[in-house]
Amino acid sequence: GAVVSQHPSRVICKSGTSVKIECRSLDFQATTMFWYRQFPKKSLMLMATSNEGSKATYEQGVEKDKFLINHASLTLSTLTVTSAHPEDSSFYICSARPGLAVNNEQFFGPGTRLTVL
Amino acid sequence: KNEVEQSPQNLTAQEGEFITINCSYSVGISALHWLQQHPGGGIVSLFMLSSGKKKHGRLIATINIQEKHSSLHITASHPRDSAVYICAVKLYAGGTSYGKLTFGQGTILTVHP
Numbered sequence: 681g682a683v684v685s686q687h688p689s690r691v692i693c694k695s696g697t698s699v700k701i702e703c704r705s706l707d708f709q710a711t712t713m714f715w716y717r718q719f720p721k722k723s724l725m726l727m728a729t730s731n732e733g734s735k736a737t738y739e740q741g742v743e744k745d746k747f748l749i750n751h752a753s754l755t756l757s758t759l760t761v762t763s764a765h766p767e768d769s770s771f772y773i774c775s776a777r778p779g780l781a782v783n784n785e786q787f788f789g790p791g792t793r794l795t796v797l
Numbered sequence: 798k799n800e801v802e803q804s805p806q807n808l809t810a811q812e813g814e815f816i817t818i819n820c821s822y823s824v825g826i827s828a829l830h831w832l833q834q835h836p837g838g839g840i841v842s843l844f845m846l847s848s849g850k851k852k853h854g855r856l857i858a859t860i861n862i863q864e865k866h867s868s869l870h871i872t873a874s875h876p877r878d879s880a881v882y883i884c885a886v887k888l889y890a891g892g893t894s895y896g897k898l899t900f901g902q903g904t905i906l907t908v909h910p
Contacts, residue, residue: 686839712896723883723900724840773840782846782896783827783887790839 686789688747693764694797701759701792702773704783709754710776715747716788718771730757764796800824803884803901810908816871817906820884823865827889830867830898831858831869834881843869843882874908 683706716724736749748760838875844858859869
């Protein structure tokens with residue numbers, strides 16, 4: 681299947697700093713990318729849907745000023761956690777969908793574990 | 798009640814056993830995914846299906862649209878199959894297919910040697 685990468689795989693930061701996570705589709709163009717958050721022993725929670733060249737659509741309860749998403753190219757989306765706090769510590773996973781059809785398969789990245797001290 | 802329910806939540810098996818994980822959903826869907834997540838790891842898409850049956854190696858996925866039910870089978874299970882298996886559906890309503898996935902709670906599979 682298609683490959684999606686995330687960078688970094690792990691990051692530890694101090695409270696109050698900002699952290700940027702990159703999601704790249706390596707062998708296909710992704711018009712749409714999704715950002716998920718996963719708490720321990722829980723399933724994935726969709727944070728936002730990102731479409732190339734337009735503003736992201738955030739799910740209810742997700743602060744758009746806190747979690748900045750930029751999808752500037754067809755192969756790259758970034759999630760910036762601004763002014764991170766310990767409660768932002770989590771596993772963040774992106775997925776990418778090739779093409780325009782909403783029924784196209786989604787491919788998932790390996791995830792980024794964020795720890796805020 | 799969750800829109801997507803998986804059973805069992807935990808499953809322990811001996812190497813070589815045939816394993817079945819079930820997924821039931823209560824909404825109209827356009828597609829269903831079976832995903833695999835190893836501890837501390839990312840997610841691998843095993844299957845995407847909207848009807849019938851798909852097979853890949855020792856893995857088989859089936860779906861019954863009328864009964865709103867899907868199963869994931871693993872034949873000749875192996876300790877390396879130990880992982881969380883997640884069912885996810887793409888909702889379909891009123892002639893519109895939505896791009897978002899709705900996830901089941903996952904099934905934790907442990908296969909002992």
